[in-house]
Amino acid sequence: MTENYDVIIVGSGAGGGTLAHTLADSGKKILLLERGNFLPREMDNWDPRPVFVEGRYISKDTWFDGDGRPFQPQVHYFVGGATKMYGAALYRLRPADFGELPHVDGLSPAWPLSYDDFEPWYTKAERLYQVHGNGGEDPTEGHRSEPYPWPAVSHEPRIQQISDGLEKGGYRPFHAPCGILLNEADRPRSTCIRCTWCDGYPCLVHAKSDAEVIAVRPVLGRDNVTVLTGAEVTKLETGDSGRTVTGVVVSRGGGHEVYTGDIVAVCAGAANSAKLLLNSASDAHPRGLANGSDQVGRNYMFHNCLAVVALSKEKNETVFQKTLGINDFYFATKDYPWPAGNIQMIGKSNAEAMRGEKPKVTKLSPEWTLSDVAEHAVDFWLTTEDLPMPENRVTTDGDGHVHLAYTPTNNEEAGRLYGELKKIMNHTGMAEHHVLGKNFYMNMSIPLAGCAHQAGTCRFGTDPASSVLDVNCQAHEVDNLYVVDTSFFPSIGAVNPALTAMANALRVGEHLLSRMA
Ligand SMILES: Cc1cc2nc3c(=O)[nH]c(=O)nc-3n(C[C@H](O)[C@H](O)[C@H](O)COP(=O)(O)OP(=O)(O)OC[C@H]3O[C@@H](n4cnc5c(N)ncnc54)[C@H](O)[C@@H]3O)c2cc1C
Numbered sequence: 458m459t460e461n462y463d464v465i466i467v468g469s470g471a472g473g474g475t476l477a478h479t480l481a482d483s484g485k486k487i488l489l490l491e492r493g494n495f496l497p498r499e500m501d502n503w504d505p506r507p508v509f510v511e512g513r514y515i516s517k518d519t520w521f522d523g524d525g526r527p528f529q530p531q532v533h534y535f536v537g538g539a540t541k542m543y544g545a546a547l548y549r550l551r552p553a554d555f556g557e558l559p560h561v562d563g564l565s566p567a568w569p570l571s572y573d574d575f576e577p578w579y580t581k582a583e584r585l586y587q588v589h590g591n592g593g594e595d596p597t598e599g600h601r602s603e604p605y606p607w608p609a610v611s612h613e614p615r616i617q618q619i620s621d622g623l624e625k626g627g628y629r630p631f632h633a634p635c636g637i638l639l640n641e642a643d644r645p646r647s648t649c650i651r652c653t654w655c656d657g658y659p660c661l662v663h664a665k666s667d668a669e670v671i672a673v674r675p676v677l678g679r680d681n682v683t684v685l686t687g688a689e690v691t692k693l694e695t696g697d698s699g700r701t702v703t704g705v706v707v708s709r710g711g712g713h714e715v716y717t718g719d720i721v722a723v724c725a726g727a728a729n730s731a732k733l734l735l736n737s738a739s740d741a742h743p744r745g746l747a748n749g750s751d752q753v754g755r756n757y758m759f760h761n762c763l764a765v766v767a768l769s770k771e772k773n774e775t776v777f778q779k780t781l782g783i784n785d786f787y788f789a790t791k792d793y794p795w796p797a798g799n800i801q802m803i804g805k806s807n808a809e810a811m812r813g814e815k816p817k818v819t820k821l822s823p824e825w826t827l828s829d830v831a832e833h834a835v836d837f838w839l840t841t842e843d844l845p846m847p848e849n850r851v852t853t854d855g856d857g858h859v860h861l862a863y864t865p866t867n868n869e870e871a872g873r874l875y876g877e878l879k880k881i882m883n884h885t886g887m888a889e890h891h892v893l894g895k896n897f898y899m900n901m902s903i904p905l906a907g908c909a910h911q912a913g914t915c916r917f918g919t920d921p922a923s924s925v926l927d928v929n930c931q932a933h934e935v936d937n938l939y940v941v942d943t944s945f946f947p948s949i950g951a952v953n954p955a956l957t958a959m960a961n962a963l964r965v966g967e968h969l970l971s972r973m974a
Pocket of ligand 1: 533
């Protein structure tokens with residue numbers, strides 16, 4: 458019989474890693490179970506072929522779409538979870554995102570907590586993850602109790618030029634919030650060299666504020682913290698009453714182990730957390746653990762996103778491109794009654810990845826641009842809110858595999874946002890000097906497999922009939938079970954989700970500490 462833990466955490470990403478970090482100082486006995494291993498630090502980390510073409514860091518899982526067709530989801534099983542690959546654009550949701558927000562395809566529902574409730578946790582999360590930004594530039598952001606802990610990462614000349622052009626055109630571009638370690642104070646750890654290999658790549662020098670570097674590594678070696686890698690949790694067992702998780706079943710090294718803890722926090726990512734609960738069905742929970750409401754797995758969201766590449770005749774020698782954001786269309790405007798979303802820059806594209814993803818369009822470009830495409834491409838990422846629809850859901854089959862039924866929402870708003878981006882290009886000189894002809898850009902919407910921004914599936918709320926978790930992210934139906942990753946989101950807004958998952962983990966962490974006290 459293994460020892461009993463105070464808290465068992467399943468998954469070490471934005472939610473689980475941050476939760477482990479915040480509980481570690483308490484001296485409570487923590488067990489962190491992670492199905493992946495530490496991501497190897499190797500030159501492949503910064504090579505687009507293994508990363509984008511060969512999918513070296515993508516799981517070998519097979520999931521199935523709503524029609525039963527198999528696909529390989531772009532999920533990342535490592536210590537640090539998806540944050541190992543993320544772009545570390547660490548945005549807060551807007552205050553209005555916490556309320557009801559009408560969209561062209563329906564209503565984005567209110568959260569049971571407000572922006573003001575989250576604000577102190579956002580501040581703590583920004584401090585922990587060392588977010589760089591300039592408060593007050595973004596016209597849609599909420600109030601801040603403290604400035605960003607670090608000043609914004611400055612624009613490189615080409616991006617500054619674009620920002621200046623936008624300002625002249627009447628837009629309000631801002632410095633995007635970035636989680637990178639760029640400071641003297643961090644030198645004992647690592648310092649960002651502002652390379653191109655950030656967004657979509659693991660950071661070889663460990664200078665990206667990901668959950669492994671910021672949250673998990675600093676607590677390794679503590680007497681009260683045990684981290685087991687290669688440890689996939691396959692089932693949660695409950696006692697006869699069904700009110701308490703009594704065993705955490707783990708597949709590790711070819712065998713099965715069972716661990717016990719007073720509190721169990723599931724932080725496996727939105728799809729995998731739902732999978733785990735659904736696969737933990739029992740006599741007391743016939744539809745899946747904590748699923749009397751039939752809400753587990755429902756309301757899956759992952760943003761309606763578009764990647765756009767402008768191939769300018771002018772060279773773009775920017776190395777670290779993710780410094781600019783535009784939220785002028787985040788909410789309804791005088792010309793359009795619905796929120797369209799957020800525009801931001803992404804990491805520099807390269808010929809290798811582009812040839813693989815858009816072969817027909819790239820064929821139209823003269824060879825000189827593709828062979829040296831990184832010097833000409835200017836890359837944008839457009840995000841429109843995706844609504845929580847009950848029929849967009851994770852279910853599991855008899856073998857426990859994930860099935861993901863999904864129909865996108867707010868396509869009209871996404872189209873509008875793309876139209877606004879094209880107008881914006883007219884203020885940056887890019888429309889006239891574009892390689893593929895005026896206002897014709899390479900673009901790619903993100904398929905079902907691109908589940909980077911997955912959220913929903915176990916939303917929190919006050920009504921057990923329509924939510925899985927209460928406001929502390931405790932399952933309504935199980936006294937010692939929590940879900941502390943992006944699963945808890947009742948809506949997703951149109952900004953990147955990780956900072957909200959981190960802030961929430963800090964919030965739930967404090968709740969757990971007072972509960973255990
Ligand atoms: C390429 C890419 C770019 C992104 N860019 C950004 C960005 O710039 N800004 C932003 O805010 N967000 C970004 N995201 C999204 C962000 O990374 C996620 O929203 C965030 O990491 C989700 O946190 P989580 O805790 O829900 O899940 P994760 O971080 O994925 O953590 C889940 C963890 O659980 C583990 N796990 C799963 N199942 C089990 C199991 N059964 N047993 C044990 N362990 C398990 C996984 O291995 C993983 O470590 C990006 C994601 C990707 C992939």
